[in-house]
Amino acid sequence: MNMSPVDFDLIRKYNVPAPRYTSYPPATRFAEIAAETVLERIRQDYPSTRDLSLYFHLPFCQSLCWFCGCTTVITTKQEASAEYLGYLDREITFMAKMLNPARKVAQLHFGGGTPTFLKPDEIRRLGQLIRAQFTYAENIEAGVEIDPRRVVRDHITALREAGFNRASLGVQDFNPVVQKAIHRIQTREETEQTVQWLREDGFASLNIDLIYGLPYQTVNSFVKTLHDVVKLKPDRLAIFNYAHVPWLKPAQNILKGQPVPEMKLKILKQTIEYLSSNGYVYIGIDHFALHDDELAVAQRNKTLQRNFQGYSTRGETDIYAFGVSSISQTKDAYWQNQKELPEYYRVLDSNQFPASKGYFLTDDDKIRRQVIMRLMCDMGLDFDSLSLSLGIDFTRYFQDEINSLSDLEADGLIAINEHGLTVTDLGRLLIRNIAMRFDAYTSQRKETEFSKSI
Secondary structure, three states: OOOOOOOHHHHHHHOOEOOOOOOOOOHHHOEEOOHHHHHHHHHHOOOOOOEEEEEEEEOEEOOOOOOOOOOOEEOOOOHHHHHHHHHHHHHHHHHHOOOOOOOEEEEEEEEEOOHHHOOHHHHHHHHHHHHHHOEEEEEEEEEEEEOHHHOOHHHHHHHHHOOOOEEEEEEEOOOHHHHHHHOOOOOHHHHHHHHHHHHHOOOOEEEEEEEEOOOOOOHHHHHHHHHHHHOOOOOEEEEEEOOOOOOOOHHHHHOOOOOOHHHHHHHHHHHHHHHHOOOEEEEEOOEEEEOOOHHHHHHHOOOOEEEOOEEEOOOOEEEEEEOOOOEEEOOOEEEEEOOOHHHHHHHHHOOOOOEEEEEEOOHHHHHHHHHHHHHHHHOEEEHHHHHHHHOOOHHHHOHHHHHOOHHHHHOOOEEEEOOEEEEOHHHHHOHHHHHHOOOOOHHHOOHHHOOEOO
16 A cells, blocks of 8 residues: 655644544543442343453553553562452352353453463463353454563463464564663564464464554664564554553653654554555554455455454454453443452452443444444445444434534545545544544543544
8 A cells, every 4th residue: 555645734633632442432431330230231131142252451560661551560579460360260250150151252362461471370270260161162262462571481382271372462663772762672582482482382363563653763763673573474463553641651751752743644654555565454543464364354344343452353242351440341331340459359359340430322322333333444434334234314313423524525534425435545544533523422522531643
């Protein structure tokens, strides 16, 4: 994909805070909620046989990466993970009793933090705890996030024994100047060794995470990292736009030398062109995949989905999440566990359900969630198809939103007619801004709720 030159005056116009739309409404709409209210919704859903997607948040890291926006617990005390597993055991056992045993686990994900903070035998134990309570689908997609700096050979073997077949490696940038600035020193050799172990143990899919917008990055330096990464032949790449939110993550105040928005956009533009010329498809916000990868195939077939883990091919699932701060999602509800570890422990010690925040979707929310998902996944909207699938007259229901799109069309972000809209190559860079036009809560948000779109 060779993209046209970018009008930076136009980019400055659209460089505003915007959700990433891994959910709709975004998690900033969540409010305090009684755990019993959530439990009643789960009980009502007991007859469901929809597939499950299980997410486990493993928050521990031995050191803090200064760019990080995740919910983490920084500790060098290895015994912390054993204690945490005990509480996960309680939560797994409690939730399994609430769900129809006929439901199969189609997806499993360990996120963090650093899941490989756990010792190999602890990974085996957690795998056994999950299998004791849930039944895996034959074609389960089981992914884990790995930090190559903190992994030994037996970690990979343990993960494979626990049923994992996909891995995502955090790299961020191979440039040593950038690594020093973000407090994450990671050699290329460490990453290469981890990739070798994963392939020796038969992992079916490899993803590598990078971030653009970090201190001292330039177009040329980031292309050098891309060159080194492509040589590892990952199936997918997640190339995230660094989210600068120091009011939420004070450690980000330490960072100096971040590229200006114009430079960030140049890096993204060059990234898209470089990867497109090396066999990768630009899926959309943050994600790339080989042409024959499931994500790319799903996008061509218009069956791609989006959830809290990003783009996914398994849409017809309910997400049940375990561990501190984890977020669950069903057809009509979201809920989030206690965000602080001591409180998460305290609630479970009291034999209570650890949900602390949540949101129940209205009928309008469900319609908009589907519209925004299709826009983010298909890079366009088919008004006639959406009218049928949603049971509405799309152009009448969204008349105000459609009328508001004229400036996006004039600026070259979309092409629109009476049957639908298509996002242009320029618009793909600003898809978050386009999605906001169909978001009912945009005008109610504070400036500090989200990072800027560029």
